[in-house]
Structures are given as structure tokens and as C-alpha cells.
Amino acid sequence: DAGITQSPRHKVTETGTPVTLRCHQTENHRYMYWYRQDPGHGLRLIHYSYGVKDTDKGEVSDGYSVSRSKTEDFLLTLESATSSQTSVYFCAISEPGLAGETQYFGPGTRLLVL
Amino acid sequence: GNSVTQMEGPVTLSEEAFLTINCTYTATGYPSLFWYVQYPGEGLQLLLKATKADDKGSNKGFEATYRKETTSFHLEKGSVQVSDSAVYFCALSDRGNNNAGNMLTFGGGTRLMVKP
Numbered sequence: 001d002a003g004i005t006q007s008p009r010h011k012v013t014e015t016g017t018p019v020t021l022r023c024h025q026t027e028n029h030r031y032m033y034w035y036r037q038d039p040g041h042g043l044r045l046i047h048y049s050y051g052v053k054d055t056d057k058g059e060v061s062d063g064y065s066v067s068r069s070k071t072e073d074f075l076l077t078l079e080s081a082t083s084s085q086t087s088v089y090f091c092a093i094s095e096p097g098l099a100g101e102t103q104y105f106g107p108g109t110r111l112l113v114l
Numbered sequence: 115g116n117s118v119t120q121m122e123g124p125v126t127l128s129e130e131a132f133l134t135i136n137c138t139y140t141a142t143g144y145p146s147l148f149w150y151v152q153y154p155g156e157g158l159q160l161l162l163k164a165t166k167a168d169d170k171g172s173n174k175g176f177e178a179t180y181r182k183e184t185t186s187f188h189l190e191k192g193s194v195q196v197s198d199s200a201v202y203f204c205a206l207s208d209r210g211n212n213n214a215g216n217m218l219t220f221g222g223g224t225r226l227m228v229k230p
Binding site: 004033040041042043045048090092102103104105106107108 | 118148150156158159160163217220221222
């Protein structure tokens with residue numbers, strides 16, 4: 001299994017509070033991604049990173065920001081959490097050319113915003 | 115844009131039954147195609163993939179063939195087991211945006227339940 005961890009694994013928070021989720025990899029892969037998983041929608045891309053300090057928006061980026069200050073860590077921040085951000089969040093990594101086009105996923109973080 | 119459509123579930127089968135989960139896609143270029151599986155409480159795991167037309171991906175008894183003419187990538191297994199109960203996601207990889215590496219577009223997922 002690819003070395004990807006996410007923290008926390010579960011979180012309950014209140015509307016309006018800031019929340020930061022962390023993804024940590026030990027594979028030295030260049031690309032990292034944040035997805036959210038909601039019933040009927042599969043996984044939708046929030047933000048991605050193609051290198052240290054290089055990030056861009058995905059399909060559902062509103063209300064989220066990211067940072068990547070070193071290769072192994074990719075942080076997802078909800079500046080002011082809303083109930084619509086209740087979801088399961090997955091981090092993924094890839095290294096095209098080394099592992100083909102495969103993305104490897106972390107175990108997920110279940111977030112509940114009350 | 116790109117999109118993936120897969121059959122809605124849940125799909126309920128008896129053990130040793132034949133499985134088909136349909137997946138069709140729309141893409142502007144020549145994507146790679148994937149099936150991922152998610153067991154309860156876990157992240158997604160790559161099940162199989164195909165990178166060009168007529169390629170067949172296979173793993174753990176599951177197979178899928180990249181059909182460009184019908185834009186499909188249906189997942190099949192000849193004899194399912196209770197341990198195959200999971201959610202299955204079809205996805206395609208878009209190589210168009212180099213900065214994004216290999217951007218994945220997912221279908222909505224199909225839950226499979228296999229009864230003994």
C-alpha cells in the first residue's frame with residue numbers, strides 16, 4: 001500500500017469554525033489531490049498540487065484553500081465551515097511516469113459540520 | 115468536458131453469480147480508464163486499468179475491456195464472492211492539463227452486495 005495518511009480521521013465541528021485536514025505521504029510523489037465524496041456524486045476534485053507551493057483549483061474549490069510547503073504534506077483548509085461541507089475527504093497522490101497514471105488514495109477523513 | 119456514467123446500485127447478487135457493472139464515458143481526447151473499489155470504511159483502491167482502445171484490464175477475477183467504439187468500460191466477474199461486496203467506481207484520466215498530472219473524473223459509484 002502507498003504510504004498515505006490523513007489526519008484527523010474523524011472530526012465534528014460547528015458552522016463558522018475553521019478546519020484543517022492534513023495529508024501526509026512517504027512516497028515522494030510530485031502530485032497530490034484533495035477530493036470530497038458525497039452520495040451519488042462519486043469523488044469530486046477540490047484542489048490539487050503539482051509541486052511544492054504549486055497548487056490549482058479543481059471542480060468544487062469554493063470555500064476551500066490548500067497549501068503545500070513541503071513535498072510530503074498537503075493541507076486542506078475550510079476557512080469557515082458550512083453544513084454543505086459535511087463529507088468524506090480523500091487525499092490522493094500520483095507520480096506519472098513512475099507509477100503510470102494511477103492515483104493512490106488515503107483512508108479518508110469523515111467531517112461533520114453541525 | 116469529460117464525464118463518466120455508471121449504473122446505479124445497489125446491485126444485489128447471490129454468491130457465484132455473474133457480475134456486470136456498466137460504465138460509459140465522454141472524453142475529448144484518448145483517456146485511460148480505471149476501476150477503483152472501496153471497501154467499507156476504507157479509501158479507494160485501484161482494481162484494474164486500461165490505457166488504450168481494446169486493452170483489457172484484469173485483477174482478482176475482475177475484467178474490463180476499453181471499447182472506444184461504444185465509449186464503454188464495463189466491469190465483469192464470472193463468479194462473485196461475499197468478500198467482493200463494496201462500492202465500485204469507474205474513472206477516466208485526462209492528460210490534457212499537464213499541471214494536474216492525471217486528473218481523474220469519477221462516476222457516481224455502484225454498490226455491490228453479495229449474499230451467501
